Amino acid sequence: MAAQTPVPGCPRHKGMGFVYVCKSCEDELICMDCVTDRHNGHKMGKLTDYVADQKREIQQYVDKLSRTDIPKIKEDIREQETSGGGYQKVISDIKRQGKQMKDNIDNAIELLVKMCIELEKLNRSVSEKNKTALTQHLREDLEPKLDRCQQVLTSGTTVDVTTLAREIRNTSIDPPSPRRLQTVEFKPGTISIELLERMLGKVLVDGEDQSYKPIPTPVVLSEFTTSFPYRCMSVHVLLDDEAWLSYWTDESVYRVDLKGKCEGDDRSVRSKSDSISVSPDHGQGVVLCR
Numbered sequence: 001m002a003a004q005t006p007v008p009g010c011p012r013h014k015g016m017g018f019v020y021v022c023k024s025c026e027d028e029l030i031c032m033d034c035v036t037d038r039h040n041g042h043k044m045g046k047l048t049d050y051v052a053d054q055k056r057e058i059q060q061y062v063d064k065l066s067r068t069d070i071p072k073i074k075e076d077i078r079e080q081e082t083s084g085g086g087y088q089k090v091i092s093d094i095k096r097q098g099k100q101m102k103d104n105i106d107n108a109i110e111l112l113v114k115m116c117i118e119l120e121k122l123n124r125s126v127s128e129k130n131k132t133a134l135t136q137h138l139r140e141d142l143e144p145k146l147d148r149c150q151q152v153l154t155s156g157t158t159v160d161v162t163t164l165a166r167e168i169r170n171t172s173i174d175p176p177s178p179r180r181l182q183t184v185e186f187k188p189g190t191i192s193i194e195l196l197e198r199m200l201g202k203v204l205v206d207g208e209d210q211s212y213k214p215i216p217t218p219v220v221l222s223e224f225t226t227s228f229p230y231r232c233m234s235v236h237v238l239l240d241d242e243a244w245l246s247y248w249t250d251e252s253v254y255r256v257d258l259k260g261k262c263e264g265d266d267r268s269v270r271s272k273s274d275s276i277s278v279s280p281d282h283g284q285g286v287v288l289c290r
């Protein structure tokens with residue numbers, strides 16, 4: 001084998017440097033003494049060749065990191081910053097759709113109101129004309145006739161009386177017949193929330209229709225301070241508004257009600273659990289400590 005420059009550091013042979021790698025021993029670095037000692041007869045390789053190979057391998061990894069892995073992660077990070085899941089766009093789309101619906105409703109209201117105003121105008125002009133015709137009939141026909149009758153009755157001659165009576169019998173003045181006025185009423189339609197929701201649209205989460213379910217928030221049933229030492233990670237059993245509490249490794253188990261009133265040591269709970277338990281009745285009860 002060609003001469004090699006030893007690299008200091010053989011732990012087995014003081015002062016000797018590594019020259020080869022032993023192929024038989026998973027590329028272990030060995031010195032000249034190791035060759036004839038523990039690795040006698042083993043397959044050797046030049047340390048320089050081995051190091052060159054290792055450097056090549058590392059370089060390949062460097063290339064992979066800088067060309068592929070790191071740019072991809074950076075791209076992913078950028079995507080996280082910019083996209084944000086598109087919620088803001090969804091919100092503005094919902095608002096735009098809602099605005100469109102409101103505008104349409106406003107237009108429909110305006111149309112009906114406008115129609116009513118125009119009909120009212122028309123009706124008013126009809127009633128004005130009716131009033132004029134009736135007033136004219138009253139002033140020009142009926143009232144003069146009444147005057148004449150009264151005059152004849154008080155101071156008319158016999159001829160006047162008979163003439164007037166004949167006149168009344170033979171002539172009749174028809175009163176003007178007023179044109180009919182329209183009646184108007186509003187018949188409200190049925191307001192359908194379902195229809196409105198259908199018109200507004202849906203929010204699809206991962207392509208699935210998602211109806212609104214409020215995220216449940218815990219409700220504090222009661223808060224109290226215990227008379228005994230008590231911290232998290234103890235027994236928490238909620239049964240009929242009562243909890244069994246105990247302190248860390250303490251053997252005692254305390255039964256408390258919602259006001260924190262202590263029922264004393266209840267030894268019936270033999271095995272303590274470190275987990276927070278859930279009430280079988282309420283399903284949601286959890287004791288929190290602070």
Ligand SMILES: [Zn+2]
Pocket residue numbers: 010011012013016030031032033034035
């Ligand atoms: Zn050695």
Ligand SMILES: [Zn+2]
Pocket residue numbers: 022023024025038039040042043
């Ligand atoms: Zn060996």
